[in-house]
Amino acid sequence: MSLDLDERQRAMLQEMGVHVWLPAAQVPEPHKVQAAPAAVQVPREEVRKASTVAIENIAIEAINTRGTVQNHTETGLVEGIAGMDWPQLAQSVAACQACKLCVGRRAPVFGGATAPARADWLVLGEPPDEAEERAGTPFAEQAGQLLDNMLKALGVSRTAGGADPRKIVYVSNVVKCRPAVVRNPEPQELAACENYLRREVALVQPKIILALGRFAAQSLLRESLPDVAGIPLGKLRGQVYRYQGIPVVVSYHPAYLLRTQQDKARAWVDLCLAQATIGS
Numbered sequence: 001m002s003l004d005l006d007e008r009q010r011a012m013l014q015e016m017g018v019h020v021w022l023p024a025a026q027v028p029e030p031h032k033v034q035a036a037p038a039a040v041q042v043p044r045e046e047v048r049k050a051s052t053v054a055i056e057n058i059a060i061e062a063i064n065t066r067g068t069v070q071n072h073t074e075t076g077l078v079e080g081i082a083g084m085d086w087p088q089l090a091q092s093v094a095a096c097q098a099c100k101l102c103v104g105r106r107a108p109v110f111g112g113a114t115a116p117a118r119a120d121w122l123v124l125g126e127p128p129d130e131a132e133e134r135a136g137t138p139f140a141e142q143a144g145q146l147l148d149n150m151l152k153a154l155g156v157s158r159t160a161g162g163a164d165p166r167k168i169v170y171v172s173n174v175v176k177c178r179p180a181v182v183r184n185p186e187p188q189e190l191a192a193c194e195n196y197l198r199r200e201v202a203l204v205q206p207k208i209i210l211a212l213g214r215f216a217a218q219s220l221l222r223e224s225l226p227d228v229a230g231i232p233l234g235k236l237r238g239q240v241y242r243y244q245g246i247p248v249v250v251s252y253h254p255a256y257l258l259r260t261q262q263d264k265a266r267a268w269v270d271l272c273l274a275q276a277t278i279g280s
Contacts (some may be wrong), residue, residue, distance in 0.1 A: 081195050081196065081198075081199050082198075082199060082202075084199060085203075086112045086115050086203065089110075089112050089196065089199055089200070089203075090110055090112050090113055092196070093108045093110045093112075093176050093196060094107075094108055094110075096108070096176070096177075096196075098192040098193070098195075099186075099188065099189040099192045099193070100179065100189070101127075101175055101177040101178075101179050101185060101189050101193075102177050102179070103179050103180060103181075104179050104180020104181065105133075105177040105178055105179060105180070106133055106178070107133065107136055108176040108177055109128040109132045109133055109135075109136060109137065109138060109173055109176055109177075109178070110136075110172075110176055111137060111138050111170060111171045111172040111173070111200075112172075112200060112203075113136070113137070114137075115170060115200075115203065115204065116165070116168045116170060116204070117163070117165075118165035118168070118204065118205055119165050119168040119169055119170040119204050119205075119206055120156075120165045120166050120167075120168065120206055120207040120208065120278060121151075121156055121168065121169040121170065121206060121207075121208055121210070121274075121278075122169070122170050122171075122172065122200075122201065122204055122206035122208070122209045122210070122246075123138075123139070123147070123151075123158075123169055123170070123171045123172075123209075123210045123212060124171075124172055124173070124174055124197070124209060124210065124211050124212065124216040124219075124220065125138050125139055125171065125172070125173045125174065125212050125213060125216060125253060126173065126174060126212070126213035126214075126215050126216060126253050126255075127173060127174060127175045127178065127184070127185055127215060128173050128175070128176070128177070128178040129143075129178070129255065130178070131143070132173070132178075133178045137171075138171045138172055138173045139158075139171050139254065142255075142258055143253070143254040143255040143258060144254070146254040146257060146258060147171075147212075147254045150254070150267070150268070150271060151169055153268075153271075154271055154275055155167065156168065156169050157169060158170070158171050165205075170200070170204045170206065172197065172200055174190060174193065174197070174213075174215045174216045174218075174219045175189060175190065175193040175215075176193060176196065184215070185215060187218075187222075187229070190215065190218060190219045190222075191222075193219075194219055197219065198244070201243075201244060201246065206246060207246070207247070207278050208246070208247050208248075208249065208274050208277055208278040209243055209246055209247070209248045209249070210248075210249055210251060210270075210271075210274055211248055211249070211250045211251070212251055212252065212253040212254065213233070213252070213253035213256070214233045216250075216253075217233060217236055217250045220241070220243045220248050221236070221241055221243070221248070221250075224241060224242060224243075225241070233250065233252070236250040237250055237251060237266070237270055238269075238270075238273070240273070240277050247274075247277045247278070249270055249271075249273050249274040249277065250270070251266075251267050251270035251271070252266070252267050252270075
């Protein structure tokens with residue numbers, strides 16, 4: 001699809017806030033502390049690894065002491081997910097111990113707490129960041145505001161009033177937990193959390209899924225595109241895939257777009273593809 005936009009599309013790009021988002025403020029570097037002359041210099045990489053291991057061990061020990069985590073395997077997945085309603089699904093997510101991502105989490109991030117009965121649009125995001133964990137909902141703060149502007153340009157909303165599913169968007173994350181030691185999810189962890197995603201899809205019954213980010217794309221496309229983990233996100237764009245028979249369009253996560261302004265126009269093209277797909 002061409003990036004040449006007509007007047008209507010350019011107006012919609014204005015709704016996305018293309019010219020108002022500012023680059024994130026630079027975080028000042030910490031003050032350097034001069035080491036004592038006799039101190040032994042330890043390579044930074046060794047210090048970083050030791051600190052990470054220490055933090056993770058403390059988190060695991062603390063949680064195991066409380067008796068809340070016993071086994072980080074698929075046996076920790078609550079049974080009967082396929083038949084759950086929204087309140088039951090929310091309780092299951094809160095109690096889930098199916099993988100190590102639950103270690104040290106403050107609270108799960110689950111969009112089903114305010115889920116609509118039906119929504120034609122399902123937007124799937126990446127593993128929760130700090131803002132999402134703090135808010136308890138996917139796509140929070142500036143990234144959420146940008147997403148809302150993008151959706152508004154299409155005439156849909158995750159806060160749409162009324163009961164018309166054509167104008168309603170349901171949002172979720174590919175995994176629901178942010179571990180104490182932040183890291184990328186493993187393939188088996190994506191697979192474990194997909195059990196919840198499948199139920200979300202069944203309850204929402206979307207007509208289009210927007211996969212925003214590489215882990216969202218990997219989770220949805222791993223069966224139909226086995227080598228998806230090795231394909232750059234940019235090369236996954238511009239096509240319509242399928243997940244459980246539902247069309248899937250891949251694009252950039254709004255948090256990425258806040259850092260990479262020049263890709264906003266490409267993201268708009270992806271949204272236009274999704275809208276054209278749902279309307280065909």
